Amino acid sequence: MSKHYSDWEAVIGLEIHAELNTKSKLFSSAPNRFGDEPNTNITEVCTGQPGALPVLNKEAVRKAVQFGCAINAKIAKFSKFDRKSYFYPDSPRNFQITQFDEPIVIGGTVIAEVDNKEQSFAVNRVHLEDDAGMLKHFSSFAGVDYNRAGVPLIEIVSEPCIHTPKEAIAYCMAVKAILQYIDASDCNMEEGSLRVDANVSVRPKGETQLRNKIEIKNMNSFSYMGMALEAEIKRQIHLYMGNGDASWDHLIQQATYRWDPEKKETVLMRRKESADDYRYFPEPDLVPILLTDAYIQEVRSSLPELPLQRERRYVKEFGLAGDLAFQLTSDKILSDYFEEALKDCGNARVLCNWLLVEFPGRLKDMGKTVVDHGIPSHHLGKLVSLIDNKKITGRIAKSVADDMVAAPGKDPELIVQENPDYQPVHDHGEIELLVTQVVTENPQSIEDFKAGKDKAFAFLVGQVMKLSRGKASPDIVNDLLKKKIGDKV
């Protein structure tokens, strides 16, 4: 039993903290803004001055409810805040105001595309709470920046329903997409406006009970999360497998690990020897949040198109593959860009390929995306349109794309016009010469083709294209080549 690695499965639950992009903080009028001078976006509430009182930001409540509606969750008509006590300098009151046992959003489902199939993930709850400040260490002292203290967060707690790193990434992408579509969060993992903690355990397949879990923090990108989960799952399975029949419940102890991207492993932060006692109790300075059916209905009915709806629409209307549609719609900005570009061309599938494969490949090293590199959407539409209308070949298009990356903002039509090398050859005579040369030089391929090997034909087309330096119109090449081989038969 469970002797093989593949006999094991992981059980993962994710806690996603998303900073809401409200104008002001959760309990004060201080601006909610990232990147300002330390301790400038603060009021007496943010620094926990004695005598200061919290006042709930309605905009934050609305965004939390919007998210709840977007995942088809139950919106609590009664929810309340609690004090969670712990001492740390970034916590201005030494208690956090959170929602302990009566959260604003209960349950819900997030649907994400995994291996080209829609998969449902169950959410346990979503609650509102305020963020802490940030500790900064200097050579001989430490300082605290309270700009972040009081920024509204929603914590989205999944059920332990995730079993692979791939599923975890898909789930997170879907959650992030929803937050962006409803304009609830900037979801910038580098700036910390989206933070993911994972609870991970493993067990032999078929076992129903949950084994001891450990928590992983500090995974500040989805790819790091994938690597961290992969490493941690492997560590746990090997630990169990290497210890034979030893009583397993002592092998993994509840603890918090962090992901070390340098070492590419999870590193122990602290053991949970005794359970943390946060002494939760209802926050007496705030009244419960009471929501009416009318309010919830109004929020629900004013939701914008959500990523899942958009993804299904792309599959239906444009015939995109599910996973591509998921990938595209998971990034609201890219998806909006796609829709803009589509106004200048008619081929969604080709456009999708340029957006998800060609341009990211060219921009990867610069750490940019097609959007923030400054290439206008209608330029991309025009590029696809040039290909579609056979104004340029696919081969030339790749060079044009290189030029578009080198000079963002330059119209691809102009790029093609200005460069004689980008004029495709439509002249039959010119192409026929090349076809003749290729047919003469590759008798074996012609034999193969006649023997029924279609690949051989593609090879021959490729050879012609190569000789024309990619400029020959592929349609003409096809026609002439078929004719030529036919002649030879």
Add this chain to the structure above:
Amino acid sequence: MHNLSAIQIRDRFLKGEVSAVAIVQYFLDRITKYDGQIGAFLSVFPERALAKAKELDKRLAAGETLGKMAAIPVGIKDNIHVKGEISTCGSKFLVNYRAPFASTVVELLEKADAIIIGKTNCDEFAMGSSTENSALQKTRNPWDLNCTPGGSSGGSGAAVAGRLCPVALGSDTGGSVRLPGAFCGVTGFKPTYGRVSRYGLVAYGSSLDQIGPLATNVSDAALVMEVIGRHCEKDSTSMVRNTEDYLSKMSGNIQGMKIGVPWQFLENLAEEPKKAFNNSLEILKNLGAAVVEVDLSILKYSLSVYYVLATAEASTNLARFDGVRYGVRSPRAQTLDQVYDYSKEEGFGPEVKRRILLGTYVLSAGYQDAFYKKAQKVRTLMIRKYKEAFEKCDIIATPVSPFAAFEIGAIKDPLQMYLEDIFTIGINLAGLPAVSIPNGFTTDGRPFGLQLIGPQKHDVDVLTTAFAFEKAEPSNVAIPELVK
């Protein structure tokens, strides 16, 4: 002038009979003369007060309409922020803490042209019943300097009793306005929870705290309520539709009113206070009220419930005093843990430490169900029992305290001290309005107080009953020999 009420002083000022500067100077002189013995004030603001007085004199001369509390000097308990002034809360921890913002009440007072004259002493973070827990100074009762003024708003009570200012603000979490009112022979009013904004009041027990006035008479207390009893956007627990015309509604007619008395709760009352209380009931009857019995036997749990809930809230409210951001950081501290440990160890007095420990304990895992949650349930039950009682009567009457003012140092056992609040604490748990008014003296001249309690939001009814009583039993006009 110190024999006048706040309203009379204001009216004389408005008629041009006395300048605001003269009023302020008069009370500043009294503070200089008497406060060395009494110790009511922790800080006095001669410059601030005189500057405001000069401004008022100018505006009056210019024919401007002035606010309801024009030229009335007011003392502020030291746990309520006056912007730019030190708020010690009676604690060593905050001797260097200058309030960076104004409390709503002080803002409202100043807008009504009252003159903030100084900050008054109190038990550390309002935890106590005698002001002996102030880490900064002793406050003595003007009626007998050997006695405490009650607490925790003892400085405010003593200041008004000593006529060092005509009115003062206190805060009341379990009786902290009413007890000093009774011990000092002045009127102390604790409004319905939510009536007065807590913004800028340093929290002790947030669900119980309420700011209220201390005054030499009911009308002055009502005047202050008209000014500070307003909805405040910065306090989420502030009542909406809050404004009342207390003074014009105070008819003084209590004909046909039913006064409820929880007799079973008063069984063990000593002879002297019982006599004063019975005498007060006779007076109320003579004014046309009927006395009925109400069942509030549940109140026997009020001390237990209070010391679980108030300390639970306090343990988190006071967690912010850690030496990191403000207040006194221990100079011995080398590490973060030492900053926390030593600053609290040196900054807090024994009663504050006791309550933080108790509050931390009752919230801890494994104990929360037995203590905190159970206490919440009993609190809910008490609220219901009060409601039932108020179906039988309009106002409930009890003594404020089982005793008159006691000698400084006489009560050493903290549990014995907690018993001082036995009659006042239930009112905070139920969020009710209640007033303490003088209703006689011990044979050696220490005042007694009568407590009148109303249903939630019936603040005016409470004050109108007190107003009628005061006209019939004017103990309040007596002034301690020391300060006559």
